[in-house]
Amino acid sequence: MIPYVRREKIMEELESKDLMYIEDFVKIFEGVSESTIRRDLKNLEEENQLTVLRGGAVKRKVNTFELPVGTKKFLNLDKKERIAKLAASFVTDEEVIYIDSGTTCSAIVKFIKARDVRIVTSNTLVLQELDNPNITSCIIIGGDFNKHLDSISGPLSDNTLKNLYFDRAFLGASGFGKEVGVNTPDFREASKKTIVNTNSKKCYVLADSTKYNKSTLCKAFELNQCILVTDKKINDLDEKTKYYIVGSDPHSAKV
Numbered sequence: 001m002i003p004y005v006r007r008e009k010i011m012e013e014l015e016s017k018d019l020m021y022i023e024d025f026v027k028i029f030e031g032v033s034e035s036t037i038r039r040d041l042k043n044l045e046e047e048n049q050l051t052v053l054r055g056g057a058v059k060r061k062v063n064t065f066e067l068p069v070g071t072k073k074f075l076n077l078d079k080k081e082r083i084a085k086l087a088a089s090f091v092t093d094e095e096v097i098y099i100d101s102g103t104t105c106s107a108i109v110k111f112i113k114a115r116d117v118r119i120v121t122s123n124t125l126v127l128q129e130l131d132n133p134n135i136t137s138c139i140i141i142g143g144d145f146n147k148h149l150d151s152i153s154g155p156l157s158d159n160t161l162k163n164l165y166f167d168r169a170f171l172g173a174s175g176f177g178k179e180v181g182v183n184t185p186d187f188r189e190a191s192k193k194t195i196v197n198t199n200s201k202k203c204y205v206l207a208d209s210t211k212y213n214k215s216t217l218c219k220a221f222e223l224n225q226c227i228l229v230t231d232k233k234i235n236d237l238d239e240k241t242k243y244y245i246v247g248s249d250p251h252s253a254k255v
Helices: 003-017 022-028 035-044 078-090 104-105 124-129 155-161 187-198
Strands: 019-021 050-053 057-059 096-099 118-119 135-140 144-146 151-153 167-174 175-177 181-184 200-206 216-221 227-230 241-245
Touching: 003 022, 003 035, 003 050, 003 227, 019 022, 019 200, 022 035, 035 050, 035 057, 057 216, 078 104, 078 200, 078 227, 096 144, 104 167, 124 135, 151 155, 151 187, 167 187, 181 187, 187 216
Parallel strands: 096 118, 096 167, 118 135, 167 200, 200 227, 227 241
Antiparallel strands: 019 057, 050 057, 144 151, 175 181, 181 216
C-alpha cells in the first residue's frame, strides 16, 4: 500500500472514531511497522489533518488543507469511478454542463453517452478525457491556475461564470452535511461553487460517504440547495436532502 493511500485510510478511521492509538493502526495495516505508522501520523499532522498525541492521534475538527490532485487520484478509486458513471448518466442530448475541479468530476467525461454535449470547466484534468465523441465542444474558463488542484479559479473565473448558465453542473466537495453544508478549504473554489450552483438548472455534488460531516474552512452553499451523488445511504440526512446512491437505479434512488 502506497503511503498516500495508507494515510487516507488513517483519516477515514479517524472520521468515525475521533481518537485512535498506535496499536489500533498496527492492527489495521497488517505488515506495516509501528515506526512507519508514526511517520504517517507525523506527516498528516504537518498537513494539519490531525494532532499527534502520546501513543495515538486525534482528528482536527476544522480542516484548512486540501490534498493535491496528484494524491487524490490514488484514493477511493472505485468509489470515484462509480459516482462519476452514475453522474454521467443524468446528462441528456445537447445539454451544456459545468464540470468542477477534482478527480471524480473529471472522470464524468469518459462516461457521457448523451450526444452533442457542451462542457464548460475549470478543471484542467478534463482535457485528458476529451476523446469522447459525444462531446461537441469544451470551454476552459480563464483565471489563476492552481497546479496542486489542477484547477482554475479567482476573480477572472468568477466574472466569467457569473454570465454563464448551465443545464447541469457537477461539483466536488471536501466535506458535506446538514450543518456544514457543501464545503472546501479554498476561498476561491468556494466562490466558484456558489456562482455555478446559482446559475445551474440542476446542481449535483459528487462526494463519497467518508466526507459526510467533514468540516473545512469555507461553506459554499447548503446541502439542500443541490443534489448529492454518493456511494451509500446516509441515514442522518433529512427529507429536504435530495440524493442518488451508486448501485441503485437512477430513477428510483432519489430521495
